[in-house]
Amino acid sequence: MAIESDVVVVGGGLAGATAALSAAREGVHVHLISAKESTLRQASGLVDALGYPDPDAGTGPVADPFTGVDDLPDNHPYRVVGADALREGLALFDGVVGDLYRGSHTDRNALVATTSGRAKPTARYPRSMAAGLVSDDRPTLLVGFEAATDFDAPLAAERLTAAGVPFDVRGATVEFPGDYRADAAVTRLAHALERDEDAGNGRSTRQRLADRVRPNLGDAERVGFPAMLGDAHVEEVRADLSERLDAEVFEIPTGPPSLPGIRLEDRLFDALDEAGVSMTTGNPVVDYETDDDGDIDHVIIDRNGARIPYSAGAYVLATGGLVGKGLDSDRDGPREGVFGCHVPAPEDRMAWSAEGAFADHAFARFGVDPDEQLRPLDASGSPEFGNLFAAGGVVGGADVAREKSASGVSLATGLVAGRTAAEEV
Structure with a gap:
């Protein structure tokens, strides 16, 4: 028999935690599944919103991250969910971390020495x-x-x-x-x-x-x-x-293992516990099954060889991008690893990258293509599943490393995906 909840979030990073908190605040029961330690442990602990809307412009960082949102491509996650979602995501973050962080008093970016x-x-x-x-x-x-x-x-x-x-x-x-x-x-x-x-x-x-x-x-x-x-x-x-x-x-801020990242992870997981979110960590989602309508009925985790089903009315995919292992690729192209969602990419593999380590690489923007509700779309432009929503690095359209926008994308999409998943049930 499947373990039941209203919303299942797959992924335990910043996007997954934000989605789980966002959904829980809508009054539904949320279960979060994380296959491994959070990538926050490898991150600097800084929470970037948008530093370089056009990294190739050579104009330096923007003072106000919100002013650059309208200049981003139409398929950028910020354009999909809107600048207000970024504001709300940051507000949710501020409420969770309390005195541990600074910067909430202004819309302006700060410059931190690395x-x-x-x-x-x-x-x-x-x-x-x-x-x-x-x-x-x-x-x-x-x-x-x-x-x-x-x-x-x-x-x-x-x-x-x-x-x-x-x-x-x-x-x-x-x-x-x-x-x-x-x-x-x-x-x-x-x-x-x-x-x-x-x-x-x-x-x-x-x-x-x-x-x-x-x-x-x-x-x-x-x-x-x-x-x-x-x-x-x-x-x-x-x-x-x-x-x-x-x-x-x-x-x-230093590289991994990052103590500021570990401190942030601890604070987020304390908040998840306080919000009544149940969690399963260290066990990957290895399969799923659909219902008669083609929506996801339940996911299956591997626990020491045993296949344990988890059922919910809606699901949030927050497993990360290529770095977080939510995406993988081979000679046939990139792919999303849990539900097999479509990941758009140039057919010519030579077009995946450009000359120069820090150039405008197409692969850096790989991810699922979502609709306005953050449901991943198939190759024909229809939702892969009616009750699956995506958040964080698994969402395509942003070169977060060059833009300095990774955390902001996780917060904005996590907020919307979690709230929309809760509304679905």
């Missing part, structure tokens, strides 16, 4: 990064660790200076307190800072770290560290280090 020494436009950013905004003109010291090799602080400082940031910035590399290998896991270092245990000579980890950073301070009024200042108690660690250094400490 570990590569770039200024990235983003709509929402963790509170732990707020003191590091590029618009702040206070002299800055960036600090990297010998035990965390993915951040070269002096190089990042050089690049920021070359980009013309409005503040003096220098970089220094110090040894992390304690006995750690050169490739120590970021989570180990973060937990050491959070526990603040004895790191030798009777001094705590944070005390020894502050002692090693202090000779490099100069006139710096703020100090940026890679985003590893603890896990659940990052604000406690930041405040302690700020007091010891007499300079405001902030985090710089």
Whole structure:
């Protein structure tokens, strides 16, 4: 017998969580199925809305992401759901994350310094990064660790200076307190800072770290560290280090594993639990069956070899794009992996990509083609299923990496897909 709910969401990333919360707020019971750990763990923790509506224009990032929506192609997800959906999606996000994030006070993008020494436009950013905004003109010291090799602080400082940031910035590399290998896991270092245990000579980890950073301070009024200042108690660690250094400490977004991404995932899943959303994680959807009308009757997950059916009145597909493995491709073309939905693509595979790593690649916009209700359409333009809705990276039409729009697309489409699925039942 199938496990029943009103709406089943397939996918546990930002789009899936948003869809589940959106549907639950309509008063229906939602079950979320995630095959693996959320991709949020690999993400920076920044929530981008739209930084570059036309990445090839060479005009730099837009100040207001909403002003660029009308200039996007007709099949872009923002054009399909409308700019209001982006506003509502961000509002839903703000209500969930509360004091963990900043940026909700304005429509304007903020510029956040990254570990590569770039200024990235983003709509929402963790509170732990707020003191590091590029618009702040206070002299800055960036600090990297010998035990965390993915951040070269002096190089990042050089690049920021070359980009013309409005503040003096220098970089220094110090040894992390304690006995750690050169490739120590970021989570180990973060937990050491959070526990603040004895790191030798009777001094705590944070005390020894502050002692090693202090000779490099100069006139710096703020100090940026890679985003590893603890896990659940990052604000406690930041405040302690700020007091010891007499300079405001902030985090710089890093690559995977991303502690800001993990913190965001924890907050979202707490919100899902509070909203009454039931969840199944670690088990992929491997099959589905349709009813007499051709709509989806139930999906089937694989749980240690057992096939477990989950039934609902409506379904949301939020499994991600090519990076998230919601889409796959071979010589026959791209395909959506759960329901086999049509994914438009040029027949000539040579047209899938362009010259240059950061060029306008067709494959970057691959995804299902949705109608205004976000139902995936087949090759003839008809809905694949009357009760299936798509959200996030699996929706085509956006080059989110170049546009800096991935999170916004997930929020806007997740909000609409979840709400529409709830209305369906």
